[in-house]
Amino acid sequence: MNALIDAAFSRTRVMFLALAGILTVGAFAYIAIPKEANPEVPLPLVYVSTGLDGISPGDAEELLIEPMEAEFGALQDLEKMSSEAAEGFASVQLEFAAGGDVDEAMDRVREAADRVEGELPDDAYDLTITEINTALFPVITVVLSGPIPERALNSIADTVQTELEALPGILEVDIGGKRNxxxxxxxxxxxxxxxxxxxxxxxxxxxxxxxxxxxxxxxxxxxxxxxxxxxxxxxxxxxxxxxxxxxxxxxxxxxxxxxxxxxxEDPTSFARIDGQPALSLEVTKRSGANIIETVAAVKSRIGELGSDWPDAVEVTYLQDQSEQVKTMLSDLEANVIAAVILVMIVIVFALGLRSAVLVGLAIPGAFLAGVTALWALDYTMNVIVLFSLILVVGMLVDGAIVTVELADRKLQEGATRREAYAFGAKRMAWPIIASTATTLSVFFPLLFWSGVVGEFMKFLPITVILTLTASLFMALFFIPVVGGVIGKRQPQSARSKAVLHAAERGDPRDMGGATGAYIRVLERAILRPGATLLLAIALLIAMFASYAQFGRGVTFFPEIEPEFMQVQVRARDNLSIWERDEIVRAVEDRLEDYDAIESIYARSTLSAGRGDEETIGVLQLDLVDWDERPTAKEIGEDIRQDLGDIAGVDIQVQTASDGPSQGKPVNLEMRTRSPEKQEEAVETVLSLMEDISGFTDVTDTLPLPGVEVSIRVDRAEAARYGAxxxxxxxxxxxxxxxxxxxxxxxxxxxxxxxxxxxxxxxxxxxxxxxxxxxxxxxxxxxxxxxxxxxPSERVGTIRRVDESRVVTIEANVGPGVLVADQIAALRSALDGAELPDGVTYSFAGEAEDQQESAQFLVQAFIAAILLMVLILLIQFNSFYQAAIVLSAIVFSVAGVLLGLLVTGRPFGIVMGGIGVIALAGIVVNNNIVLIDTYNDHRRNGLPPREAALRTGAERLRPVVLTSVTTALGLMPMVIGVNLDFFRREIVYGAPSTQWWTELSSAIVGGLSVATVLTLVLSPAMLMLGENARQWLQRRRQSPSPAEPDAG
CATH class of the missing domain: 3.30.2090.10 (Multidrug efflux transporter AcrB TolC docking domain; DN and DC subdomains)
Structure with missing residues (x-):
């Protein structure tokens, strides 16, 4: 490593040119990289359908579904198989592992379809195989409306569709509400x-x-x-x-x-925007296209086309994802800048302006190098990437602080700037490499996170690993080389010189100020290391006990204030489309009085989609800006109360959900092979949920009762007439x-x-x-x-999951109620309930994702600890010193729990879990450098107690600096404050900060406690180890009582 550092110092022009190249290419990459709100999560879904004229749902289940299930169920990497049998129709939906190869999955399905077609009835339609790409959701919905003839509106929609699909970033445009x-x-x-x-x-x-x-x-x-x-x-x-x-x-x-x-054609649906007849055009962008540029191109082209339309035609943009992306990117960019400024203020205060510039150089260098790598890997800039950059702001400068701080000390001792920065890089190279490696080791297992949540969150470990690796090169090569050129000895007062002399060569006990107070506390701790350790353990136990008693429970994913809502209007009668539309209009009229609603896109329909026979209409609500209205949950509660008096109608409110999980959070699947037991089981569950307060918008997928008319033909009599x-x-x-x-x-x-x-x-x-x-x-x-x-009883749609009949019960939860608590209460009630024989149940949806995520994060944490142990043993060659470093992780958890208790927040499985894992990699860094410095003093002949005190005196400033910079970088997220330097405003509680409050709080809380313990407990444990070693040596050297006297 020393040879590489010497090579860098001997080629300063090459290093400056490389640094300029990194910054230039990185700036271009940041502009060019595609931008989106949430990461694209490819979930391979294949939909296979067939039909047979006149076949009943029961016969379709037996003759069509079961042969398909038997063949498709054996496919490789199949995660879930869902089937539906309806009048004249059957379908199977195959869900493969998230992130898998869609083309390979389609090939396997086609081969299986070829085999199964021979087992279906001769009159059955050919199997239709369709790939469903869940990553390709509309980025904007364009609604055309106005009091003009339907034919004219259709013609305009057709023209817009053709023109938009010709744009380079557009994949397809689907027209909704158009009649042929x-x-x-x-x-x-x-x-x-x-x-x-x-x-x-x-x-x-x-x-x-x-x-x-x-x-x-x-x-x-x-x-x-x-x-x-x-x-x-x-x-x-x-x-x-x-x-x-x-x-x-x-x-x-x-x-x-x-x-x-x-x-x-006879209408099967009616669509309106704010009361006017409307057509919708859902615009889907190509994978990898920049969402902001794509939507801007869409609006620009529509603006050009609109000049030729009648004045009565109005254009409304709904669910504009680009606005959400721009707002979120702007907020997070502002937070990145705020974090950088806060970090720089601390460094300037502690090290001076010139040293702060050197340390600060690590931030843009590592940032832009990481963004360049993401762009080269064909990834996108999204909220996960942006927060990852905020997360590492304070961590990026850790190595630079350690190097520059030591070089600054050498400058004060009289070394030239080249000698000082070369020494700092060489002396701290291996501790910095070890501390960076331990940090990377905790994020490395997250790369193997499977499932939808893993695909969603994978950008965090990728971004952290890339930027921290870049920061390592900045700390060891670029910053020392630049410091060797522009570094300068800072003028010092006589007192500062005395403090430096006491820390380096004198007696640390003679130091004054905050450092002196710390040394006095540290001396007491190392004089009684056992009592210090017991006190720390007692505080840890007390913290766990307090959280167990007063903690707020757990959540799966943060609740983000949405910009959209959906109101579903449900009814069970055999209503015509005009009767349905009349009900939807009544709901629409009442919602028009809400100030919090910016626009209403209403659609009444005969069929709201597969598996939903009760929904007669859906109203998409665009809400006004989050800071000008109540929360979406409060609006939803008002809507349920205001519309609850409409007879025979059930109003369901669903807020837009960010993150990997979609739909209602409570999802219970009841399985049985005996259809007659389904209804009894569902009634039992619904009764239990009614007894447990807190559930809202409860629905089930039982086949709906109905009446149909069967036309029975007497074939013999018909033949007499030639019919x-x-x-x-x-x-x-x-x-x-x-x-x-x-x-x-x-x-x-x-x-x-x-x-x-x-x-x-x-x-x-x-x-x-x-x-x-x-x-x-x-x-x-x-x-x-x-x-x-x-007249006969109509059998509704039969649903199956993994070859068993299934009824799904879904529900939302009310304001202030945790999903995990509701699921736990329902699970407990189900365990004590008497369900019909042969009926089993399982929680799916968010509960399933939560359980899988929790299991993985525990495994990832264990893997991270093992990797850190390996790195620490390589660095120190001591199990005891490795244990001291790892003890900081255990005690930092107490800080996480303390932060949750103070803020009154529940623990987030995904974000809080990642926070604990990230914290494990952060808190060990200071311990590594501290113990390395202690070992260096011991090798130079200092006795243990003096070595521990001098180590504390020397490492206090860099330890506090690295901890404070990391905490300050995340502090805006912890308190939910947006410091927007572009618009010169401070915003509290923006949705962009709600994403990361749990993760940031976990890191800041744990780091605060771990820093104090690192500065006090770690030296005490070093002394405890020395005391134990000396005691063992005395035991070995003292003569045994059984030995005869030498005399």
Whole structure:
């Protein structure tokens, strides 16, 4: 190592050029690196679906789901398999290990699908395999609204979609709420009877008269002439003039018997923004694209297109992720600057301006080197990376402080600046390497954190490892070389010289001021090392006991104040889309009075998505800025109370969730192979949850009861009339979506439009179905001659997880209630409840993630300790001294608990756990340097007590400096203060600080206690070891009582 340092000092120009290159390339990398709010977490999900006309959910489960589950369940790396069986439909969702190769997973699924298709019924549809990329969520939703014709709004949306998808950073744009056009041919059933027309004649006539026939060519002496018979329908008039039947010599056309018009499909949903009809365009960016630049390009392009639109068209931007990213980046950048300034103030005060500049050089150097590495590795700049930079601000300067502080001492002793900084780098090289290695060792196991949470948090250890490694090079090479050029001896007063002399060569007991007071305390401690250790142990036990009695419990992930909310409107009746929309409008009208809500995007729907049959509408709420309104939880409580009086409707409020876990935090899965026991088990659980106060928005996925009409065909009787099931099915379509007879392409449409024949709306009813007539050889015959209509109980969707039927019960928790406490209470209640035989349960979602994270963090902590032991044994070659260093970790936990008790916060499994692990790597650094200095004094011949006192005197300033700089860098996060130097304002409680309060509090609290113990307890334990060694030596040297006297 000395040779490398000498090489660096002999090539100062190369070192300066390298440093300038790091800073220049790093600045460019920081500008160019893609920026996003949360890290992209690729979760390989594959969705496999099939169907079979007319199959019931129960039969779909047996004939479609079970064969697929048997094949897919054996796939490698499969984490979870969820299945659904519904009327005519079956699907399986396969969830593979987070961070796995999506392409490999898709290949394995395709191979399994090829094998299983032979086991499905012959009439089943081919399997459809779809990859679901959960990392590709919309970065912004563009809502187009206004009182203009629907066709015009659709045209504008189509244009916007095409233009946006042409932008380089856009992956896709999905239009929501758009209805497809078609040509509707409305025929009254009485007209069909009057003209004795069968719908089969109509279908046949249209299909036969909507063709382009190539009739060949005529070869003659005059040449070759190509013939064709054009007969394609080109416009509405072609349909109106098309003949259907000749009656008494008169040609009957569509215009005679039908109303023909271009219209839109029957609505399955209604969408509005602040009460106006709307279409939504969900914009998804490409992976790796800069979210801020991408959204800016989207808004700019829409602004250009909007100049050609009618004035009534309004554009609203919802869930703009770029605004969240800009705000969070700005807040965290301000915190980085604040941390740097606070650290520099302390260093300037302690070491002087010139030395502070040298130490401060480590921060931008390590920062920008780390960002360059992240950019080269194709990572993004997100909240995890930014906080990691804040976390290491104080840690980056530890090595630099130790080097510069020792060089400063040598300068005061008369050494030249080159000699002083070269000596500081060489003398402290191995302690700095060892302390940095121990810090890195605690973050290294976090790289192997699996699952969604691990993929989400992996940016923290990567960023810390890269920047701390860079700081090591800064401390040992760049800063000493720069100091050797610009370093200067600071003028000292006579008192300062006396203090330095006492610390280096004189009697430390003669020192005055704070250092002298510390030396006197330290002397008492090393005179009674046993009592000092016992006192520390007693304080540790008292702290654990106090937290066990008064602690606030645990949480999984920090609660971040959201910018969006969602209100779900749920009902169980068989409601039409218009009835559903009327209810949603009533909810929408009440929410418009809320000052905290900036905009409301409401959507009523017949189907809110897979597995959700009760939701009849969803309202997306954009909230005003967090500092201008109550909290989202308080708003949610107000909404539940204000809307609770709407009869027959259940209002559910869900706030947007940051972090890796999504959805409701309480998620209980009830499993059984006996379907009849599901309902009883769910009722038992719901009753228990009602007895436990604190649960809100409770839902379950039991198949909903309902009524359906089964049309039973007497096949033998139908055969007498020449009818069959296929003919009956077509006839029934006249009362539903219509019979598609052909398609055509009008001039003003981009694609082909269907031509559908059906009855007018007033004739599409259950009564008309009973009177429906079908064409047979004997003419039009009522279907009632061979059909019976039987009402029956409708079976809802059947859900399965890992080959067992499952009912999921989900819930939120009320304000001030911890999820972990609610889950523990429910688990305890379930353990004492009598569930039906064969019913098992397990907690999924956040509870599952929390348990997995806690297990991993314990394993990572153990692995980190083992790595530190190895490094410490290499450094000291002493088990006892390694144990002294590690004792700081144990005692620092007391500081973590003290911080939680003082602030009244619960312990965070993820953030608090990472904080404890990070703390373990931080608190050992000072101990390593302190013990190394002690060993150096002992090698130079000082007795143990004098060596311990001199070590304390010499290391007090760097120990306090490194601890204070680390704590100060995190202090804004601990107290939730944003020091924004750009806007010259101080903000308290911003969402960006809420992410990191738990982690920062753990580190600052633990470091504060550990620093005091390092300065007092560690020297006392060194003396305890020396006393024990001397006692053992005396025992060995004293003659045994059994030995004869030498005389």
């Amino acid at each position: 056009e078609f040509l509707e041919v409305l025929i009254d059933p009485t007209v069909l009877q009057t003209y004795n027309l069968g719908f089969d004649e109509i279908v046949s006539q249209v299909q036969r008269n909507n063709r382009l026939i190539a009739a060949g060519a005529i070869e003659s002496a005059g040449g070759r002439i190509v013939l064709k018979v054009p007969g394609l329908i080109e416009d509405l008039e072609d349909v109106m003039r098309m003949p259907i039947k000749v009656r008494d010599g008169t040609v009957v056309t569509f215009g005679d018997v039908a109303t023909v018009r271009r219209t839109f 069959d099931v296929s003919l009956l099915g077509q006839a029934v379509q006249l009362l539903t979506q219509g019979i598609t007879v052909a398609d055509y392409r009008p001039d003003d449409a981009e694609g082909e439009l269907d031509i559908r024949v059906r009855f007018p709306r007033e004739e599409r009813s259950l009564a008309e179905l009973v009177n429906l007539r079908v064409p047979t050889a004997a003419g039009l015959v009522p279907v009632s001659n061979f059909v019976t209509f039987e």
